[in-house]
Amino acid sequence: MKKNLSLILLSAMLIAGSCATARMDAVDDLSSATPMGKGWMVNLTGVRNDELWQSNVENWINENPEVSVSMELEKKGSVNIYSGILLKDVVALIDDPSGGMPAEFQEKLWKEGYDITLTAADGYSGTFNTTEADFDEVLLVDSIDGEAVPPMIAGNITGKAWVRDLSEIELSLAPVDLAENSFGFILDINGTSMTYSISDLEKMDIYIEDKGSFTNSHNNTTNSIYGGVKLIPLLSEFMEVTPDTAIRIIAMDGYEMSYGGEMLLDQEDGDWILAFKENGEYMPEDPGYIRLVKAGPDNPNITGHVSARMIKKIVTEGQPFKDFELTLVQKDLTEIFDRQTMQSGVITNKNRVSYYDRKKDVNIEYMGIALWRLLERPTGYKSVTLEAADGYTITLSNDQIEGNDDVILAMYTGENDELLSDNDWPLKIVWDKDAEVVPEGIKAVRNIVKITLEY
Amino acid sequence: MKKISLLLLAVLLPVLLFSHDFSYSAEDLCDLINKNSAGKSEIYYNSQWHKGQTLLELLPLMEDVYRLTIQTEENIYTLTDDELGEEWSESYLVQSNRKLAFFFKGILYDDIKEFRFSGTPMESQSLEIWLSWEGINELRDELEVFARIHGVEIKAVEVPRPESKLISVIRAGGAVPDIIMLQSSAIENLVAARTLQNLNYLDLPDLMNQGIEAFSYENRLWALPFYSDTQVMFYNREIIKTSINSEWTLDDMERISRNIGDDSIHQLAWNSYSSNWLIPFEFSFGKRELIDSDGRISINDVPTQKALSYVINLQEKGLLSSMERDAMDALFIAGKVAFIMSGSYSIPYFASLGLNFGVLPLPINDETDLPLVPLLDFKGLAITRKTDSPILAKRVIQFLTSSAVQQRFCPAMAKLPARDGVLKIPGISYDYADVLDKSASRGIVIPPRNVYGIYKNNMWKLLRFALSGRMSVRQTLEQGQTLMENTTDN
Numbered sequence: 001m002k003k004n005l006s007l008i009l010l011s012a013m014l015i016a017g018s019c020a021t022a023r024m025d026a027v028d029d030l031s032s033a034t035p036m037g038k039g040w041m042v043n044l045t046g047v048r049n050d051e052l053w054q055s056n057v058e059n060w061i062n063e064n065p066e067v068s069v070s071m072e073l074e075k076k077g078s079v080n081i082y083s084g085i086l087l088k089d090v091v092a093l094i095d096d097p098s099g100g101m102p103a104e105f106q107e108k109l110w111k112e113g114y115d116i117t118l119t120a121a122d123g124y125s126g127t128f129n130t131t132e133a134d135f136d137e138v139l140l141v142d143s144i145d146g147e148a149v150p151p152m153i154a155g156n157i158t159g160k161a162w163v164r165d166l167s168e169i170e171l172s173l174a175p176v177d178l179a180e181n182s183f184g185f186i187l188d189i190n191g192t193s194m195t196y197s198i199s200d201l202e203k204m205d206i207y208i209e210d211k212g213s214f215t216n217s218h219n220n221t222t223n224s225i226y227g228g229v230k231l232i233p234l235l236s237e238f239m240e241v242t243p244d245t246a247i248r249i250i251a252m253d254g255y256e257m258s259y260g261g262e263m264l265l266d267q268e269d270g271d272w273i274l275a276f277k278e279n280g281e282y283m284p285e286d287p288g289y290i291r292l293v294k295a296g297p298d299n300p301n302i303t304g305h306v307s308a309r310m311i312k313k314i315v316t317e318g319q320p321f322k323d324f325e326l327t328l329v330q331k332d333l334t335e336i337f338d339r340q341t342m343q344s345g346v347i348t349n350k351n352r353v354s355y356y357d358r359k360k361d362v363n364i365e366y367m368g369i370a371l372w373r374l375l376e377r378p379t380g381y382k383s384v385t386l387e388a389a390d391g392y393t394i395t396l397s398n399d400q401i402e403g404n405d406d407v408i409l410a411m412y413t414g415e416n417d418e419l420l421s422d423n424d425w426p427l428k429i430v431w432d433k434d435a436e437v438v439p440e441g442i443k444a445v446r447n448i449v450k451i452t453l454e455y
Numbered sequence: 456m457k458k459i460s461l462l463l464l465a466v467l468l469p470v471l472l473f474s475h476d477f478s479y480s481a482e483d484l485c486d487l488i489n490k491n492s493a494g495k496s497e498i499y500y501n502s503q504w505h506k507g508q509t510l511l512e513l514l515p516l517m518e519d520v521y522r523l524t525i526q527t528e529e530n531i532y533t534l535t536d537d538e539l540g541e542e543w544s545e546s547y548l549v550q551s552n553r554k555l556a557f558f559f560k561g562i563l564y565d566d567i568k569e570f571r572f573s574g575t576p577m578e579s580q581s582l583e584i585w586l587s588w589e590g591i592n593e594l595r596d597e598l599e600v601f602a603r604i605h606g607v608e609i610k611a612v613e614v615p616r617p618e619s620k621l622i623s624v625i626r627a628g629g630a631v632p633d634i635i636m637l638q639s640s641a642i643e644n645l646v647a648a649r650t651l652q653n654l655n656y657l658d659l660p661d662l663m664n665q666g667i668e669a670f671s672y673e674n675r676l677w678a679l680p681f682y683s684d685t686q687v688m689f690y691n692r693e694i695i696k697t698s699i700n701s702e703w704t705l706d707d708m709e710r711i712s713r714n715i716g717d718d719s720i721h722q723l724a725w726n727s728y729s730s731n732w733l734i735p736f737e738f739s740f741g742k743r744e745l746i747d748s749d750g751r752i753s754i755n756d757v758p759t760q761k762a763l764s765y766v767i768n769l770q771e772k773g774l775l776s777s778m779e780r781d782a783m784d785a786l787f788i789a790g791k792v793a794f795i796m797s798g799s800y801s802i803p804y805f806a807s808l809g810l811n812f813g814v815l816p817l818p819i820n821d822e823t824d825l826p827l828v829p830l831l832d833f834k835g836l837a838i839t840r841k842t843d844s845p846i847l848a849k850r851v852i853q854f855l856t857s858s859a860v861q862q863r864f865c866p867a868m869a870k871l872p873a874r875d876g877v878l879k880i881p882g883i884s885y886d887y888a889d890v891l892d893k894s895a896s897r898g899i900v901i902p903p904r905n906v907y908g909i910y911k912n913n914m915w916k917l918l919r920f921a922l923s924g925r926m927s928v929r930q931t932l933e934q935g936q937t938l939m940e941n942t943t944d945n
Contacts, residue, residue, distance in 0.1 A: 123653030
């Protein structure tokens, strides 16, 4: 039974959490270190990891009222109306070993039985088996008698599972035999490919286990003990890694991130590792099976968006890594986004247009991020000025770019999503030949380095 | 935006009745007290000690209690609080002169006529606890009484190394116990492996601060301290016939040892290869912290240099024989050693053998007037994160850490109670309780950190070189510091 609500949740999350702005807290949303919502948050751990935010549930209910459920329940002598969503709809996000999207609640697994461990913010933790409860009678509650409450579990279920101020839901469905699974990690060095299983990697003498952490832009830090292979020694078996080396990491979901050798060679506080164990356990498909982290005895800390997860392939093509900076000016606030930051946002959204090049009379495919999504978070501006490296500017009215996915800031071009040529590098504003709204005054400006919001 | 209140009530369950009301007359309660198999314990009020039993030992096991009505001869008191049940293990019924008194949250309710409460009865009916170290049988006895009173099943399993087994079981996806007994040095590993739930949600009874410190890591409490052992000096009364003041000094120790005058007797013996027996000397020479604020252990410092020099000097003077525990115990039992430094856990063992021995706190360092500072080795009770009986586990831990159980278990096993004040109860005090009390007041806890284990392992190798004369004190400590830096860096 495919569920519409899952689609709605997914779309709500994409809308709310997508790279609508170049702020770090939005563009790095593919890293689980980064908040994807507002209000309370519950960590979800099952066959994959996820986070459930208050705003996710609100959006979900707002878009799809039928997912809201209420029960009249008695606890400690008083009868109240408990409202929220069914726990099974949350479980659906992390119970599907096939990882299909939209998420599908695995009713058969629930009936066969597995453990759900519920942990409260104060440390209390209780576990029940799914065979002990009917999945249609257990709620994740967010209000009692209409009054908002921190998330809690309630319903026709054992009292020990009535966990208030819920902070984590963990299913005992974590993938088993991950070390022996069929996943193959590919190392592609200048056209020569090698494939490794997790157990191949674990047997290497460059395997280490040590502390590592990452911090998101909301200053939430995740600390773990990571196990994995040191990246630089692994690459160094086949190539010389220099500060100019460019390394492209491709995730299982197609997400790509480029890294410069300079950053990866900086190992003063720890080693960059391809981690596949977290706190002694193999990581599930998401954020694993392989994740890039920094580890060492000093518990090195990195920003969340550089920690690529679900890594499938590492490619080096002998091309030097070229970084760039995009400056965003809004009133007194100036923000600068580097290539990795922009790249993570672009890959998240992947807005594509077919631009008609009038001079050459050809259609050229571009991929990037819709301008309005990049600028979604700032509000109240009337127009946007885009400036090229040579100082050339165009100004577009916000009225004509708001919600317009046909106008994008492109970073890639061609069928294979190659980086822009030196001529256009690093970013180019383009629009779709069939765009419903083509903003007045727009031109295909290349070498864009600065965006200024006019109020 | 639609409001939730307008949304469809998709499911309307019939009202579920979890709660129950309970009512007991004074006669009922007296019957319960008289039939109850748990031993009575001491409770202090009205300037004197009384014998009573806790509600947790008498009344049905509850998940929660939210209303309590106490009817006395003169008044009716109604208390409402969701957390009333958390006080059950600290609340006593005392029967005297055919009257019943109830001591609850510092208030005495005299002449009870009726006792009513409302709450949720315990749903879980079984629990598994892993036990280790001394006193397994005594603990099993306590748990059996608790299980019998409440009609629950408690499986108490002896597990020699419970911490490492728990990690193995969790990694293998096996069934975890609900409660595990552990020592403080295991905490960091167990927390990293996500095996325990933090117990910050518990209302803590009057536990020793050192016990709380022993099981606190990253500002969270991971186990409730149950008891501790400490380091003391044993002496053979057949050899040392003079009386020794508990405020004795290292000079006293050396003087008495020199006066033994029998070459077949080892004057002093302890396992000086272990850093556990160097640490007390380090603190007596002025060391202030075992683990620095940056999480590292300093080895090459002046107090440690002086401590190690002193121990080596004792050995060079022919007063100290360094030997491991088994050999030391065997010789002490055979009457071949005058003084040994050992753990307080040996007290019941030596007593059971009928040895004529005495126990002293570790001596005071004449040079600094600071005592040798004993390590406090706490054992605690933790609830596993994946327990399926968390509330029953909580009640069992409350029972085991209650003053009542501490009053029974700790004297029997010569343990330092984790509860404040237990040693002060008249009639509870036992042989050497004053020595243990003094040691506890001077002691420091074994830290709940992995770095301590690294330090112990590194020093275990190096101290042998130092004590055998193959390395100087300076070389030993420099090498130790380098080893610590390298090990912790790696």
